[in-house]
Amino acid sequence: EPEVTQTPSHQVTQMGQEVILRCVPISNHLYFYWYRQILGQKVEFLVSFYNNEISEKSEIFDDQFSVERPDGSNFTLKIRSTKLEDSAMYFCASSPRGLIVNTDTQYFGPGTRLTVL
């Protein structure tokens, strides 16, 4: 069964450094997402991406964050200057049709645990 993959599984960085988290969505899916989950808390939406542009973003997704689809397979999340509070699990997800039709689905990757020191 196709799956969303993410690299690295764990990233440790110093406060103020830039990080890039990578994801490979399922190949025929059109909508891509980034979420984060602080340990023990709920999953929080960051951004959705369709047709090579951001379709929606949350209040969390400020100027320090950016997303890119640099080629036909990868989808990246960049945090320009990490803060301690950015420490969390970051999940990438993809959906065939963006949850618009009632039979649609959303698949999550295994996540990247980001630790900011």
Place this chain on the structure above:
Amino acid sequence: GQQVMQIPQYQHVQEGEDFTTYCNSSTTLSNIQWYKQRPGGHPVFLIQLVKSGEVKKQKRLTFQFGEAKKNSSLHITATQTTDVGTYFCAGNSGGYQKVTFGTGTKLQVIP
């Protein structure tokens, strides 16, 4: 902003007992999804409901979307140890892509 609350926060049940988690949104939802997250794992999509009053079943799991499209429930009949995990509801309000997750219900099944 939109808030989605779930109760209970935690539930311990004996294997074989039933379990229900309730999801309430502060705003009317366009649709609602349910996810299961095992400890240390990622959310796994279970189902999406879109119609007012809709009820869907998956084996021992029954999902319901409220008439006003502001609440939902997940009921598991005769729990098994494999049901252990945190169950999240998640909904879209207006824009389809901005999904708001509920606070989650952590289920522990005692063998």
